[in-house]
Amino acid sequence: MSSMESLNTDTTEQQEQLVPKKNAVSVIWTHFGFSKDDIEQNEVRCRHCRKTVSTPKGNTTNLFQHLKHNHVTEYEQCMAQKKQKETDKRPATSASAKQMSITQVFTNATQYEKSSRRWKEITDAICYYIAKDMTPLAKVERSGFKHLVKTLDRRYTVPSQSHFSKTALPDMYKTCCKNVAAELKNVQHFAATSDLWSSRTMDPFLSLTLHYIDDDWKLRQRCLETAYFPADHTADMIAQGLKDMLSEWDLAEEKLSAITTDNEAEMSSYLVSPMLDSEANPLDWWRKHHVHFPTLSKVAKKYLCIPATSSPSERVFSSGGNIVTCLRSCLKPEKVNMLVFLSKNLE
Structure with missing residues (x-):
């Protein structure tokens, strides 16, 4: 009788041999499988007790719980395998790697030499930021700015405000002037705009901006001067100042096609003056009013002399x-x- 029961048991196990899960990753699947007839592998069965375990959306939590409550020994073995597998995935920390970390720490603690290329690159970038964004020089000595730079590169030390004022900015100005001068060297014709400006401290300045078309037919402009101009603001003095500026940049006056200046006050006063009668002589009018319109009177003298016929x-x-x-x-x-x-x- 005992022999018959053993035979029946062997036959049942052979009939219920389970198929492993396809593309299984977790170690838990060594304790579970599927019936051969379950082609789509929807019904998970335990290899130890042949019970069906629900696994919604392929979740393996129920599988671990089934082992834990019904097959303690197998559960402990499974958890040991899982832990070992996770350990094997971790990168080994070798002696060379540790040595590299020490080297990196030592390197990060070494400050850049002021003659190094990297130190010059960062200093030039800060100088560009100050000049382009019109930022006060005092910002380089503020704690927030230093903290920002130190976070970006611990090996760089921000120079003093005096360095940027006396060295970095003047050097950048000289380089930029050379580039602009080289750019204007082959310009055949250019126009200019100029105006007078007073600062908050009432210091007078005279500006000069050049406009030209390059070889690619693109309209370009370059600000050449914003020069201190304490002289009397007469037409002759301003004209001489502009001539001196063009001379400093080695620009020939013959290439200057036109110059535009701001004369808004005089123009506005002229436009609101009474209309001249069509039969009146315009020269008589300008003889009486040229004192009030000194700039426009010169234009009048230039063009009112043109005869209408031959x-x-x-x-x-x-x-x-x-x-x-x-x-x-x-x-x-x-x-x-x-x-x-x-x-x-x-x-």
Whole structure:
């Protein structure tokens, strides 16, 4: 009887041999499997007691709990295997790695030499930030800024405000001036804008900005000067100041096509003045008002002298006809020129 029961048991185990889970990763699956008929592997069964265990959405928590409460020995073995597997995944800390960490700590503690390339790069970047964003120089000595730089690179020490004021910024200015001068060297034509400005301390400044079109047909502009200008703000003094600026940049006045200045107050006053009668002589008006419009009066003198027709030249020919008559047809050309000139120019 005992032999028969043993045989039946062996036969049942053979019939209930379970198939392992496909692509199993967790060690828990060594204790669970699926029936051969369960092709989609939906029903999980324990290899030890053949009970079905629910695993919603493939969660293995119920599997661990089943081992823990029903198969203690197997559960302890499974947890030991899991722990060993996690340990094997951790990178080994070798003596060389430890030595590298010590080297890195030593390196990080060493400050950059002021002659090193990295120190110059960071200093130039801070100088660019100060100049481009118009930041006060005092910011480089504030604790928040130093903390920011130290966080970004512990090996860099921020120079003093005096270094940026006396060394870094002047050097950057010289380099930028050379680049701009080289850029303007081959410019054939340029225009300019200029204006006077007073600071908060009422110090006067004269600015000069150049505008030109480069070889790629792009409109470019360069601010050349914002110079202290304590001289009298007369037209002649301003003109001389602009000439000196162009000379300092080695720019020929012949290449200057036009210059635009701010004359808003004078222009606004002129536009609100009473309209001149169409029959009146504009020269008479400018004779009375040129004192109030010193700049515009120069423009008036420049363009109001342009005749509308060529009648004056035709009158010269009429005078020439009166001089070279039939009785004086033998006059030499030099005499004709002299007589016409005197006829027209004698007051």
